[in-house]
Amino acid sequence: MNEVILLKNGEIVLKGLNRRKFEDMLIKTTRRRLSALGEWRLTAAQSTIIAKPSDEGTDLDAAVSICRKIFGFAGLSRALTLPKDFEAILSATGSYLSDELSSVSTFKVCAKRSDKKFPLTSPEICSILGNRLLEEHPHLSVDVHNPDIVVNIEIRDDAAFVHGTQLKGAGGMPTGSSGKAAVLISGGIDSPVAAWMMAKRGLQLTAVHFASPPYTGERAEMKVRSLLEKISLYSGPISFFTVPFTEIQEQIKDNCPEELSTVIMRRFMMKISAVIAADNDCGALITGESVGQVASQTLHALACTDAAVSMPVFRPLIGMDKDEVVAAARRIGTFDISVLPYEDCCTVFTPKHPRTRPKLKYVESAESALDTDKLVNDAADGAQRSVIDGLRM
Amino acid sequence: MEAYLDNCATTQVCPEAVSALSDAVLKNWGNPSSLYKKGNEALAILDGARLSIAKRLSCGADEIFFTSGGTESNSLAILGAAAAMKRGGNRIIISSVEHPSVEGPVSHLEADGFEVIRLRADSEGRISEDDLFRAVNSKTVLISIMAVNNEVGTIQPVEAARRAVARVRSGAVIHCDAIQAFGKIDLKPSAMGVDLMSISSHKIHGPKGAGALYVRGGYKNNRSFVKISPCVFGGLQERTLRPGTEPVPAIAGFGAAVSALPDTRGELGRIYALREYLLRGLGSVGGIVPNSPDDALPYIVNISVLGINSEPMMNFLSSRGVYVSSGSACSKGMKSRVLKNMGLSGDRISSALRISFSRFTKTEEIDMLISGLRDGKNSIRRGR
Incomplete structure (x- = not known):
């Protein structure tokens, strides 16, 4: 049997002269992700990328589940390739889709004929093939409005393809097509979701994590690594930096007013991340903040953290409720890891009554007790880099 | 070591x-x-x-x-x-x-x-x-x-x-x-x-x-x-x-x-001596209270390092190759139910560490623990 995966391009079909460039990125990503399952031939034609395994025995179900996590595809289907001969299509369709057809009760046929030289029109294909399927599967009836399954026939330039209902793709833009950004990742529920959302918009991810041994343990970092593994199934490999943060936290505790310690800590995190981001060609920072969620995420506090850096800061969760973030985390698969009970650097030395309306000039004056530039540069220099790729674990 | x-x-x-x-x-x-x-x-x-x-x-x-x-x-x-x-x-x-x-x-x-x-x-x-x-x-x-x-x-x-x-x-x-x-x-x-x-x-x-x-x-x-x-x-x-x-x-x-396994009587005497050695060392550090009763099995010594949470101390000791438990290893990160049932205060419970010996334990290991606890006490900032 000659099976392929049809990958339908998403948003990039709207692009103009540089569409080819985006398509090449998608092909490159798809080839890389699928390479774990063997050799593939990938061709782009008519807003679709056709992935054909070199080996008949390739696990196509595994390939479909990998492809559903590639940003840039609107939909995908596992399909049978046939010669453009209507008799062949008629006789093959019913048996190719027989498992699916026998487990449902209604269907419709949907034909797309992009090769206009094919002798039958689309409505003719639908009608003849529909009747044939009704004969072969007498329990079925046709429902053109709400069918349980859509039988798709695509007559393309080089071949005909038969497949069932199309699966939804991951959407978004091809990885890397929007450049690079650095996400501040703690191990909580929010930052992994923020990272995923921006990766979906085509950003290649660098991740920055702050470790404060002995206040945080090795398990906290291991937890962040498993979170990034999950995200990397969508985003591709992630450059991961672990920043030594103990000294900064201790200095803040020893020298700054307790009620400002959280906002000062977050400003340090932004500054260090900005240095790492700049060194690694990242054009923006990503955080999981949402207005009003905690004291450090009030409008005043966000203004203070924003003022710490000059590069754009993306906060994709800014208008989301916690339950919406949790639902997204469950979909991505990070929720169960995020709720593991290990201390992270954000909860070390949490003040009892953090200032909810910090003023920038007071925060800056409190910070002047510290040698900020040296602390930031030392921490950025001391960061350990590794690469996280969930597909290659 | x-x-x-x-x-x-x-x-x-x-x-x-x-x-x-x-x-x-x-x-x-x-x-x-x-x-x-x-x-x-x-x-x-x-x-x-x-x-x-x-x-x-x-x-x-x-x-x-x-x-x-x-x-x-x-x-x-x-x-x-x-x-x-x-x-x-x-x-x-x-x-x-x-x-x-x-x-x-x-x-x-x-x-x-x-x-x-x-x-x-x-x-x-x-x-x-x-x-x-x-x-x-x-x-x-x-x-x-x-x-x-x-x-x-x-x-x-x-x-x-x-x-x-x-x-x-x-x-x-x-x-x-x-x-x-x-x-x-x-x-x-x-x-x-x-x-x-x-x-x-x-x-x-x-x-x-x-x-x-x-x-x-x-x-x-x-x-x-x-x-x-x-x-x-x-x-x-x-x-x-x-x-x-x-x-x-x-x-x-x-x-x-x-x-x-060695004969219990003889080995128990050695373990009692190890516990004495440990308790003397803990006394020299100061600010540490035992949670185990005197007549407990001497293999197990539960202590609280007052004012310092268990996890940072455990992590600090771990970075020096000294391994003790913060609570019980079978319940990661959970507060001890046993210490709570003994009526200990929240501060004692959140700063508790369990030290436990075996027939291979040596006094050198206790020396490493004592010096680790002393340095940890001096460098770890007090918790919330």
């Missing part, structure tokens, strides 16, 4: 156990249930291990049943006895400071309708005999009391259970979780009046994956002196009480580790 001072969590496998285990993996890998020579050789290994454990408990080899470890032994004892006794009543009595592997199956039975009495522990973590006598009635089906508490080392009055049962002529089954006591003090279940006793291999320098349940009078083909039913079915292994092909290598290592 490392200082491994968390021997209640697990222990280093001793050379004798490694060699027995490796022989069983490489040479005698037959199935003990096979009736030809290769099977018989494997069976002989099981019999040898069974005998060495029986000797240690002064019981018959036919009273020892292998399991996958301490947790399974406790579940088999509790669920198995409750199933066999359910027509005799519905009260189960345990202490409020049992290990989760006892509390877990008992809570499960409670949800199924059994009445559970959890005996209160005093400030030293010990239950009172009077409370036990008052709790036992003729409808009591099971009493489960640990020999030594796993977090603070308190020794429980297990022997009182038999007297309590005799007073009201109850047929209750008496189980003892002796996982932390086995190999460290002399245990003779028949003299203690215990019907079922759980022990584990990896707490006494054997490999993980093996444990045993002592069943007074044995068990064979659904007949036993003590009322107990299997929880797993479908084979003749372990005289049908615990079917399934035996993990011969782990059991071989278990048996060898038991045979290699």
Whole structure:
């Protein structure tokens, strides 16, 4: 049997002269992700990328589940390739889709004929093939409005393809097509979701994590690594930096007013991340903040953290409720890891009554007790880099 | 050099156990249930291990049943006895400071309708005999009391259970979780009046994956002196009480580790001296209070480093190769239920560390711990 995966391009079909460039990125990503399952031939034609395994025995179900996590595809289907001969299509369709057809009760046929030289029109294909399927599967009836399954026939330039209902793709833009950004990742529920959302918009991810041994343990970092593994199934490999943060936290505790310690800590995190981001060609920072969620995420506090850096800061969760973030985390698969009970650097030395309306000039004056530039540069220099790729674990 | 001072969590496998285990993996890998020579050789290994454990408990080899470890032994004892006794009543009595592997199956039975009495522990973590006598009635089906508490080392009055049962002529089954006591003090279940006793291999320098349940009078083909039913079915292994092909290598290592254990009396004296050495060192650091009572098993010393949370101190010590437990290793990151039941303040509980010795512990390791605690106390900022 000659099976392929049809990958339908998403948003990039709207692009103009540089569409080819985006398509090449998608092909490159798809080839890389699928390479774990063997050799593939990938061709782009008519807003679709056709992935054909070199080996008949390739696990196509595994390939479909990998492809559903590639940003840039609107939909995908596992399909049978046939010669453009209507008799062949008629006789093959019913048996190719027989498992699916026998487990449902209604269907419709949907034909797309992009090769206009094919002798039958689309409505003719639908009608003849529909009747044939009704004969072969007498329990079925046709429902053109709400069918349980859509039988798709695509007559393309080089071949005909038969497949069932199309699966939804991951959407978004091809990885890397929007450049690079650095996400501040703690191990909580929010930052992994923020990272995923921006990766979906085509950003290649660098991740920055702050470790404060002995206040945080090795398990906290291991937890962040498993979170990034999950995200990397969508985003591709992630450059991961672990920043030594103990000294900064201790200095803040020893020298700054307790009620400002959280906002000062977050400003340090932004500054260090900005240095790492700049060194690694990242054009923006990503955080999981949402207005009003905690004291450090009030409008005043966000203004203070924003003022710490000059590069754009993306906060994709800014208008989301916690339950919406949790639902997204469950979909991505990070929720169960995020709720593991290990201390992270954000909860070390949490003040009892953090200032909810910090003023920038007071925060800056409190910070002047510290040698900020040296602390930031030392921490950025001391960061350990590794690469996280969930597909290659 | 490392200082491994968390021997209640697990222990280093001793050379004798490694060699027995490796022989069983490489040479005698037959199935003990096979009736030809290769099977018989494997069976002989099981019999040898069974005998060495029986000797240690002064019981018959036919009273020892292998399991996958301490947790399974406790579940088999509790669920198995409750199933066999359910027509005799519905009260189960345990202490409020049992290990989760006892509390877990008992809570499960409670949800199924059994009445559970959890005996209160005093400030030293010990239950009172009077409370036990008052709790036992003729409808009591099971009493489960640990020999030594796993977090603070308190020794429980297990022997009182038999007297309590005799007073009201109850047929209750008496189980003892002796996982932390086995190999460290002399245990003779028949003299203690215990019907079922759980022990584990990896707490006494054997490999993980093996444990045993002592069943007074044995068990064979659904007949036993003590009322107990299997929880797993479908084979003749372990005289049908615990079917399934035996993990011969782990059991071989278990048996060898038991045979290699030193004589308890002499070793206990050495451990008392180690504890004295530790307590003197802790005193020199200052600001550290012991949570274990003086008459606890000296292998376990629970302390609180006042003002410093357990986790940062544990992480700090870990970075120097000194390993102690913040609470119990079996409940990661959870606040100790045992210390809470002893009535300790929140500050004491959140700063608690458990230090536990083994027959391989040296004074140098305690020196490393003391200097680690001293430096940690000076550098770690106080918590919330």
